[in-house]
Amino acid sequence: MTSEFKKQLLIVAHAPSANTRLLRDAAFQGASHPDLEQVHCVVKAPLEAGPDDVLACDAILLGTTENLGYMSGALKDFFDRSYYSVIEKKQGLPCALYIRAGHDGTGTQRAVESIVTGLRWRWVQPPLILRGEWQPSFADQVEELSMTLAFSVESGIV
Template identity: 70%
Template structure:
């Protein structure tokens, strides 16, 4: 069975809703052969990354950058997984109060250095909260899991 790892920082009720939406999508009843593991960034580490077949990252925009928790995850994992995870399919959702550009650029730089491959372009949910954000993240989680199950990721 293939494993999808969801590493999402969710410090607020709305970001928790997004993390839950990603998990809900990944666990869609039509997707059967995927193990979904959801972890906060401060608990996830190199062994979790090496054990997965794809990774979905989630972060709020904090001062124009990714959350400190997601940065900590990368700091602890980067060199430990650098040679083992090249080509790992990944995706990202950003809950941005502004435009999310700095956050996106920062994560893209790290992903490029790791040699991971984007399953799709990062999803930036910017501006005032919209309930539609949940559906978008749920669809992203479902697409990641379905693509992994179908062998296209």
């Protein structure tokens, strides 16, 4: 493995519970796959992440819970604090999203997609909605999503 990374993947994930922390950790694990030699992964909670983090990254993975049919307040706060500082500088930023939804997740998806459209970021894959009761396979799906995004960034596909 080279000692100097050329690309950075930012994971901004709201993880208020043990299960959502498993998802965040799975995202980090996927983006830190041993075959990824040129991608450095930075993981931040939405209340800790800001515009400087977005400006420093080459791709972003967003993770949120479904809260009353909307994204988490923490992720909304991240967008509120970052939006105008990055809108002109990060157009086309490759992005992906996972939603831990107790119900259907569609309102959450629409809300995040609306903001991402305004930012002119580019979806690498359709949002991953993890619906209903907790399933251990949710972590595998998030790990695969993150790994796919990281490999796409490293290889220059996105």
